[in-house]
Ligand SMILES: [Fe+2]
């Protein structure tokens with residue numbers, strides 16, 4: 001029987017990772033709403049769905065950068081990937097702002113796929129790596145940060161979607 005790697009590495013048990021994965025679940029829901037609006041809705045609905053997505057992704061990416069990415073800052077093995085993910089935040093936010101009107105639906109759908117892939121990479125690669133490499137002091141600071149900042153639904157420190165964390169991760173980097 002194959003045992004999911006997260007059962008081994010324990011990253012699903014860490015509250016700070018649970019919060020970040022909960023935010024990813026909210027982002028995925030809002031990506032789904034954008035796709036649905038592009039395929040079936042009016043331009044107004046596309047714009048509203050994109051704005052709804054941007055509000056949570058901007059907050060979430062800031063929390064990652066201020067928290068997890070900063071804690072990994074001294075890890076030379078991770079710094080290249082962290083820089084790349086930080087750069088993706090900038091690029092994704094800029095493109096969301098530029099394409100949020102839905103005038104180019106195919107580009108907007110591609111952007112949704114790229115945003116989903118970004119979150120997937122963090123879930124399956126970065127978070128398990130962080131679980132194995134960060135100190136207990138880092139996790140205490142991250143828990144405080146996640147508890148003190150408002151969540152994507154405006155609830156302080158609450159994961160947006162509990163129980164939605166992925167069951168598999170590579171644990172590799
Ligand atoms: Fe991210």
Ligand SMILES: [Fe+2]
Nearest residue numbers: 024064119122
């Ligand atoms: Fe993320």
